[in-house]
Amino acid sequence: MKSKITLKELAKLLNVSVSTVSKALHDSPEISPKTAERVKELASLHNYKPNPVAVNLKKSKTGTIGVVIPNISNSFFARVLSGMEAEAQKHGQQVITYISNESLEREKQICDMLTSGFVDGVLIAVSEETQKKQIYDHLFGLLDYDIPVVIYDRINLGLPADKIGVDDEKSFYDATKFFKAKGLEKIGLASAIHHVGIGQLRIKGYEKALQKDDSSFMATSTKPDDLKRKIKILITEEKVEALLCTDFESAIMATRVAYEEKINIPKDLKLIGYISKDIAEFLTPSLSYIEQHPQELGSNAINILNNRIEGKYQSGKFEEEIIATTLVHLESTRF
Template identity: 80%
Template sequence: MKSKITLKELAKLLNVSVSTVSKALHDSPEISPKTAERVKELAKLHNYRPNPVAVNLKRSKTGTIGVVIPNISNSFFARVLSGIEAQAQEKNQQVITYISNESIERERQICDMLTSGLVDGVLIAVSEETQKKQEYDHLFSLVDYDIPLVLYDRINIDIPADKVGVDDEKSFFDATNYFISRGVKNIGLASAIHHVGIGKLRIKGYEKALAGENEQHLACSTVPEELRKKIKSLLTKDKVQALLCTDFESTILATRIAYEENIQVPSQLKLIGYIGREVAEFLTPSLSYIEQHPVEVGSKAMEILNNRLEGNYKPGQFKESIIATSLVHLESTKF
């Protein structure tokens, strides 16, 4: 009998990515017929097939959806969950929520449980550690076992799955241009998530807007004390006139440092943060922010998953939905 083989081993033998193998086996139109044929021939040669227990369990519906949240300290994900729950209730579905705590090991444990036939489909925002290490085998296992998967929020990952996110790059492109159009030349950016997909896209939008005509002023670090020092340098040495913050941590640090250094917002410094209105409106001064419409993100992710479960999408063809963000002006961007 020919030995079994994993997706990762198939990819290594073919000298292609795991994503390419998975897409080929699921008849994705992204893969050329020649490559798909090579993958399928080798898979057949090595008796490759998904876990038969998981496949058998998936033949019956459970009425349950698995939702993986990376952390509970960010209110964005609580609001995403409310959108998911609302859609699930309309379909009389139950939602089981798991928290990865931004840990790849915990995320792997969760995916192992989800491949046992507990749920009909999975919605997941991939952990920061998973993105940093770029190790996605546990996510491919869900695809491999034919469990419908929707990535939400953190979607800049090459996995054959449906995706729902926001226009991260455009949001910072537009925010940077907002300052440029009002004559602000010294514009800075602070980030604690520069190493993951959404952070990279926001920084890319900032850099595109500057387009070499204005000097870049970046303060990026995953270490809080180091990030504090870098933001302080932007405000006191570079004397940026406006600062864009890509995430909650950098936003709160920037507002605190401005207060400590007696830098007046908005007369001396304009601020825009990637935080929710429930925090932005209660800061002093109130903080202009980029609204990501998390309830809509959750609702759309659940809608797409149910369409997949009901067979409304062709196998191998995946839906990607991008929700437009909004720049909400409060006191911190007044001119």
């Protein structure tokens, strides 16, 4: 076992000062080529690596970014995290992950802890509970401590911070228009997240796309049984020709109801869901979905945060980036 060697030990072995070693390893022009050579040789022989904790203390930064995730089992957030991690690596930064489990209490604890200075900046998607109760004191707490914060995905909260999100409204506007252009008249919507911001935006897009004389058909509920009942009414009684689903639960539930009621997808019912690619492609039939480009969202979030950290943005003015979605057609929208 090679125990980690320090600058001091290296200096002693070389009979030079610690400062000389440090400068040599940083290619300082102050150091003679000969000395630099000697130092580097021994350093690489001993596999010297500077202690990051010491470097960070000296530089008054941590080199890490805190990411707060409401629910990691949600494949969307998992992919966002993946994009963040990849981008952070490029900048030599570490990603510390915190999972709020959609709980305000947990989110408060996390934010509170982050004010101690564990991270150089924070990326957060607020929990459902936080959105519902609209309590944002803990976020202001971070801002008070001058810790840069970028809000991602769930961005319509009116907070004074940089934001990056997905074009939720337009995605459903476009999807609805797509069906109308195909001549469908009864276009429905199902949602288990109608009570949260992103759900509302998607619904808004749907409603905007309908003409004044179009009726809207909505099945919304957070309770599976209730949602199922409502979707069943839409499909069997109202006989909608297409259904837009704002989330995983409602999309799967719609598939299920169609299966149970022997409604053929896509012949009798077209379906579009807000679900992730790996699942959409594997469903039976495969489900047309709205691609949100989560990895891109993640990597861009890191970049916005880093720009903020490096003072590249004007203070008091906030960035807001919206990522365009893509409607991907699979079997469930085959005409």
